[in-house]
Amino acid sequence: MTSITAQPSQSSLVNTVIQKRLIGKAFFIAIGLFAAYRIGIALQANPTLFLQQVINGLQLGFVYALIALGYTMVYGIVRLINFAHGDVFMVGAFISFFAITRLELHLWLGKIAPNLPQGLIIGVGSITVVMLSMIVCAWLAFVIERIAYKPLRNAPRIAALITAIGVSFFLEYFGALQFVFSPNFITYKRPFGVVTWSLGADRLNALQPGIAPPAGSVIFSNIAVIIIVASLFLLLALNFIVQKTRIGKAMRAAAYDKPTARLMGINVNGIISITFAIGASLAGAGGMLYAIAYPSIVFWMGLIPGLKAFVAAVLGGIGSIPGALVGSLIMGQAEVLSAGYISTPMRDAIAFTILIIVLLVKPTGLFGEPSREKA
Amino acid sequence: MFKKISKSSLFFFGGTLLLFLVVQVLINNGTLNVFWLTLLRIGAVMAIVSLGLNLIYGFNGQFSLGQWGFYAIGAYAAADITWYWHNQKSAIALVVVLLATLLVGAAILILRRLFARVRGLDAMSAFALYLLVVVALVYLAVVISQPVAPVVSSLLLALPPAVSMQVVFVLAVLLAGLVAAEISFIFGLPVLTLGSDYFGIATLGFTIIVKVLLDNSDTMFGFAEMKGARGMIGIPKLTTWFWVFFFLILVVIITRNLLHSSYGRAIVSVREDEIAAKAMGIDIAHYKTLTFVLGSYFAGLAGALYAHINGFLHPNEFNFIKSFDPMIIVVFGGLGSVTGTIGASFAWALILEGFLRLWLPQGFETWRFVVYPLLLLLVMLLKPKGLFGDFEMPFLRQILPSLAPTAVARHEEVERATLTSSSGTVSYPGDRAENLPAQETNE
8 A cells, every 4th residue: 555645654553453444343343242241141140041032032033034024025026115014914913813703714624524623623724814814915915016016116216115105004094993903902812722831951841820830941832833833834935936936936037137037028017916925925924923922913013023024134135035034033032132131121222233233244134145236 | 795696595585584474473463373383383394304304315315214313312402401491490401412512523523634544444443433432522521511500500590581591492403403413423424334225224223223212211311301201391382483484494595505516516416426426536425424414413403493392202203104204205395306395394294284184074083194195105106206396496496507618608607597597597306317326216
């Protein structure tokens, strides 16, 4: 480095510090070490509690993953932050609620063949309810895309963003009307009973009501198991669709380069609609799972999970499907651990601080590819 | 030798004076009741926030959702200052904020020059160093102000109560803007290096962080008077129509003069094409920071005015959903149109809070937020470039000469253009709609 202007020459130590960006790195490493130190202390002080928190975080993280996938897929293909996605998630929760309370859809098999075992009836019924809310959400997203986003495909990008905010408002406040979803909190009726187990050092026990769990055991319920299994199944199904089917291939092609994809005979508009529908169906399933885990639903319930999932998608690298999963798991852990060990009311601030730090260190997110220049 | 005042500025100042007087007379004789007056004041406040955002997004192309966070900071900073004076006759908050902003401002100015001499200092290291200095200086300000505050309080008490209240209020408004501007400088340092969408997300995160911090302002930060999530009460209602109008016109004139200067052309060139601007020797980082800080200053100013309208502040007024309001207004008015932004702000306040409340029939009050998004959708689908598009009132139109060979000819051209506002005028939003970074089409 030769300097042309007559600048005071910097000493070699200062030069190294500045050239290698050591001050900024030291700053972030200090923050990271502080967090690691807090987590380490927590782990040492009470390993069971820590494991308990991790399980809660996993449960939350997988729900976020289901929502985040919709954001990430839509952003990957049309570069639109679909703010209405969180409200589609809300609609999914309400559809499943009405299916369970009004239609009793979770018991339909029992009405046809009452002699079947109860577990089978409820299992099939719950899957039917999930399918219903997935289908309704997919249809809703399809309609939204056709009405609100497709006419603006060639308009300035900000117009579509404002439209997305408008759709989000509309879904929320239309849902808030008395004859739609009502403006009140509603207690969600789970399609199945809650069974809780305690996992001790030696064995797995079903927890009896009124009896304290053995000391040093981690408690988890069938809800966590169902959420994790269902989410993993849906994620694998999505991965199969995206990687192995013709539609998935077309989606990847359209995300990569729309004009060329069109030249190759791909119906890009149709693919965009399908992407919206698939993302929304995952959100619908996520809505039901979220309502099962946190059984209180209200018209604005999609706002915060939607935002968190969006942040998770950005954290993992928006446009990347494994990134959305990893980002969501990090987000779930960050939220639960910071609520448990640092400060409950500050957990959102901590989650967003993590987001900003990750963006600063790796601007495209953890798994994101550097953005391509588009022609 | 006086420069001849152009017809357009005469028209502008005459018009604003007339508008102010008409509204003031209507207020005085009671035609305009408190309801509509409040809406007018909220419209003016929204216009100030949105003008700041228009500067950042419309003219400089930085997709920022952090405007509402700076608005919140300004609101709470000013409310805290006037709260102490109004309720305890103590200037402690005023002195702390004054000293802290002055010290931090001086430190920023000095450190900027210092860092400019250091070759290759990255934004993150600079951010860490600034943060350290700022924390130290704020602590210093708090320590110094303990003995100074009683002196200032007694000085202010010597004035008549009404006068001292107004003095504290105006100082609070100006300082609130300064607080927001300084925070935006520190925060913008690393974040402005991010690309457009990521910058938007990071600033959205900032808004949410500010809201969460305000929720916990009493329990975690010791601002007992802010009362955290219960909402701050006891703020004097000092924002009159005169003050909002005065600050709005001030902001419009600052924006106009900035945009018409060489700074403004540099700011717009950053939006048009960063690489080309860099090639022309424009310091992109400098102009991005400058616009971001100025836009945040306006946001802080507006927040301070807003805090004194209702005398009540609640963190929920600053949640992230509301942070889209200025963005909606700016896009509605037409990106990069000052006139459009002002018009859209007043229209937004009057329609959303006024007419929709009054016109919806009995039993349909809850439909207000069903009609509003439908209006939003309709306007966006029919006019994606905003209601006002590229319209600009003559005073704000930028006069660019067409190809003129000599300075004299150029001067004549400008004169002619000013008087006739004919083909020589080029309004800025006109021909750049295709090139806006955020306006890049999807295909």
